Amino acid sequence: MSLTAGDDIGRDVGRDLGPYIGRYIGRFAPSPTGPLHAGSLVAALASWLDARAHQGRWLVRIEDVDLPRCVPGADHIILAQLAACGLHPDAPPVYQSQRGALYQRALDQLIAAGHAYPCGCTRADIAQANAALGLSKPRHGELVYPGTCRPANGGLRGKPARAWRLQVPDAPADHINWHDQRLGPQSQHVAQAVGDFVVKRADGLWAYQLAVVVDDAAQSITDIVRGEDLCDNTPRQILLQRWLRLPTPRYLHTPLVLAEDGQKLSKQNGAEALDLSDPLRALEAAGAALGLHVIAPTVGAWLTQAMARWTLLAKDRTGNLA
Numbered sequence: 001m002s003l004t005a006g007d008d009i010g011r012d013v014g015r016d017l018g019p020y021i022g023r024y025i026g027r028f029a030p031s032p033t034g035p036l037h038a039g040s041l042v043a044a045l046a047s048w049l050d051a052r053a054h055q056g057r058w059l060v061r062i063e064d065v066d067l068p069r070c071v072p073g074a075d076h077i078i079l080a081q082l083a084a085c086g087l088h089p090d091a092p093p094v095y096q097s098q099r100g101a102l103y104q105r106a107l108d109q110l111i112a113a114g115h116a117y118p119c120g121c122t123r124a125d126i127a128q129a130n131a132a133l134g135l136s137k138p139r140h141g142e143l144v145y146p147g148t149c150r151p152a153n154g155g156l157r158g159k160p161a162r163a164w165r166l167q168v169p170d171a172p173a174d175h176i177n178w179h180d181q182r183l184g185p186q187s188q189h190v191a192q193a194v195g196d197f198v199v200k201r202a203d204g205l206w207a208y209q210l211a212v213v214v215d216d217a218a219q220s221i222t223d224i225v226r227g228e229d230l231c232d233n234t235p236r237q238i239l240l241q242r243w244l245r246l247p248t249p250r251y252l253h254t255p256l257v258l259a260e261d262g263q264k265l266s267k268q269n270g271a272e273a274l275d276l277s278d279p280l281r282a283l284e285a286a287g288a289a290l291g292l293h294v295i296a297p298t299v300g301a302w303l304t305q306a307m308a309r310w311t312l313l314a315k316d317r318t319g320n321l322a
């Protein structure tokens, strides 16, 4: 298996899962930018446990849509790390880099419905337009796109198209409200928080938000269990689901494992790759982050016990296991 092999897999997975539609299908969707670290194993384990607790299926999707950030071979390392921890997907993994035709179809649909428009702005253009409006870049935040190229504002005005953006509803009442199974009721005004966001990038690559939404629907994902760092992406994804007439899955965002400096664990702040020589210790640490304090002699026994505990937690959360 490699980043270029198996291009028929992506097309077939949605069809193969036909008999499971209406039942639980979960997924773990790592970016192959490096090996799994302690934080990413927590998300992998939680999504696996939740799928197994619901007697559902668990899929792995390699999110290599941002090819320049991907590290060749990291997909193999991630799959080997998962296997060492006893986390085996129920179908061969799909690769986002091979699914561009699906994303293009979705973009065409958004354009035809008047929900997406071309944008000719550079980052400097956006910063300048925001400055003219008296807005500055929030700390750690992305620039909110000021809507310069919206059709109602005159469109491209002769600039070449660079990216495609979603025209986000911006009336005061246009909040996306949703429920997270751990965090409870959530709400975001997408226009104020991020503005018209990019669905196809200026460098021609597909934006993460569009690819995730298209793939979750194509793979009939019913439940998304992932790290809390992705929580504020959820309203953008729900908006895309609505406009593409796709179902909205259930969401559960898991606690983050923080580095000693209190920041999110990442390769930038020295998160170490998981040690494959001792998967049991890695599972114990990931379980502890999820409130599962399980000690067992083998990986298999550990997973069985952890699943029993997770099932009780899931019943507490929902009152039943649908």
Ligand SMILES: [Zn+2]
Pocket (backbone or CB within 6 Å): 118, 119, 120, 121, 147, 148, 149, 150
């Ligand atoms: Zn623009």
